[in-house]
Amino acid sequence: xxxxxxxxxxxxxxxxxxxxxxxxxxxxxxxxxxxxxxxxxxxxxxxxxxxxxxxxxxxxxxxxxxxxxxxxxxxxxxxxxxxxxxxxxxxxxxxxxxxxxxxxxxxxxxxxxxxxxxxxxxxxxxxxxxxxxxxxxxxxxxxxxxxxxxxxxxxxxxxxxxxxxxxxxxxxxxxxxxxxxxxxxxxxxxxxxxxxxxxxxxxxxxxxxxxxxxxxxxxxxxxxxxxxxxxxxxxxxxxxxxxxxxxxxxxxxxxxxxxxxxxxxxxxxxxxxxxxxxxxxxxxxxxxxxxxxxxxxxxxxxxxxxxxxxxxxxxxxxxxxxxxxxxxxxxxxxxxxxxxxxxxxxxxxxxxxxxxxxxxxxxxxxxxxxxxx
Numbered sequence: 001x002x003x004x005x006x007x008x009x010x011x012x013x014x015x016x017x018x019x020x021x022x023x024x025x026x027x028x029x030x031x032x033x034x035x036x037x038x039x040x041x042x043x044x045x046x047x048x049x050x051x052x053x054x055x056x057x058x059x060x061x062x063x064x065x066x067x068x069x070x071x072x073x074x075x076x077x078x079x080x081x082x083x084x085x086x087x088x089x090x091x092x093x094x095x096x097x098x099x100x101x102x103x104x105x106x107x108x109x110x111x112x113x114x115x116x117x118x119x120x121x122x123x124x125x126x127x128x129x130x131x132x133x134x135x136x137x138x139x140x141x142x143x144x145x146x147x148x149x150x151x152x153x154x155x156x157x158x159x160x161x162x163x164x165x166x167x168x169x170x171x172x173x174x175x176x177x178x179x180x181x182x183x184x185x186x187x188x189x190x191x192x193x194x195x196x197x198x199x200x201x202x203x204x205x206x207x208x209x210x211x212x213x214x215x216x217x218x219x220x221x222x223x224x225x226x227x228x229x230x231x232x233x234x235x236x237x238x239x240x241x242x243x244x245x246x247x248x249x250x251x252x253x254x255x256x257x258x259x260x261x262x263x264x265x266x267x268x269x270x271x272x273x274x275x276x277x278x279x280x281x282x283x284x285x286x287x288x289x290x291x292x293x294x295x296x297x298x299x300x301x302x303x304x305x306x307x308x309x310x311x312x313x314x315x316x317x318x319x320x321x322x323x324x325x326x327x328x329x330x331x332x333x334x335x336x337x338x339x340x341x342x343x344x345x346x347x348x349x350x351x352x353x354x355x356x357x358x359x360x361x362x363x364x365x366x367x368x369x370x371x372x373x
Contacts, residue, residue, distance in 0.1 A: 056265025136162025315341025
């Protein structure tokens with residue numbers, strides 16, 4: 001046992017200039033685009049994100065490449081998705097969200113309860129710390145979770161592994177599970193995207209400027225996830241006012257998914273394989289348990305509300321808001337409503353995660369001494 005503090009995770013490395021980072025990533029992004037095309041031909045749901053995710057994760061974990069995808073590049077993908085989602089906020093959609101407001105809050109609380117139950121079960125099964133498992137399972141980004149872990153004296157590696165597996169599993173398992181239940185589509189063009197469609201570059205520039213500007217302003221508030229919430233708020237207001245802003249073309253939307261999938265795949269590091277088979281299996285089991293608990297709770301709540309169970313399951317899924325909005329769009333569900341579920345969760349959970357983790361950590365310390373890692 002040593003008194004050394006664990007090193008910060010690789011995601012905390014200083015990012016190079018944006019142009020330099022893009023140049024370095026260009027071969028990987030081109031390969032990721034190829035993986036997306038292959039997955040689309042195979043009929044895999046959400047192909048333009050899952051394909052790059054799988055390819056990058058395999059290359060990174062095996063050590064064939066050491067990708068570093070800066071958060072600024074990921075932000076571009078989030079901004080594109082947020083703008084598309086915000087433009088779906090019609091007056092009718094807003095009225096539905098108001099009517100379902102108590103269920104939005106209730107779903108967040110059920111997700112939090114599912115995280116707590118999963119953490120308790122896994123802590124007892126593995127002998128590892130309850131705070132560690134809670135922080136590894138609670139919906140937030142791997143970088144934010146690692147930062148909280150370091151401040152709380154929790155070794156970050158297992159937390160980052162759990163967070164990365166959680167995000168990847170939700171993106172892959174949820175659409176595949178719904179496809180399996182509903183029936184697997186056949187034929188090409190399953191995603192309904194026309195990448196060769198003509199578009200006006202000026203429309204792209206205008207919407208991109210709105211997204212970048214609103215994300216920058218939102219960052220001044222120091223709220224979590226400003227790159228999504230800022231563009232979402234501005235484009236939702238414009239859509240509600242009926243100002244007729246043109247959405248991004250499918251080509252830009254596919255590029256955003258490639259960026260997000262590549263970033264998520266790059267969060268998997270060779271260290272994950274060295275963490276041991278037992279840790280990998282337990283983390284994957286915890287992720288699937290959490291997803292099952294969230295889905296069952298959401299389906300039950302949807303039954304009480306007399307609402308579409310798919311939308312409640314997507315709304316309760318412990319994934320990122322951008323990724324779940326993409327999943328909802330691909331599956332033909334109400335994108336604005338699913339985004340509202342996850343935005344509600346962000347505002348309720350994100351400010352409270354640090355003190356909840358600190359409270360659990362103090363409880364473990366008083367009861368057992370230094371909590372296990």
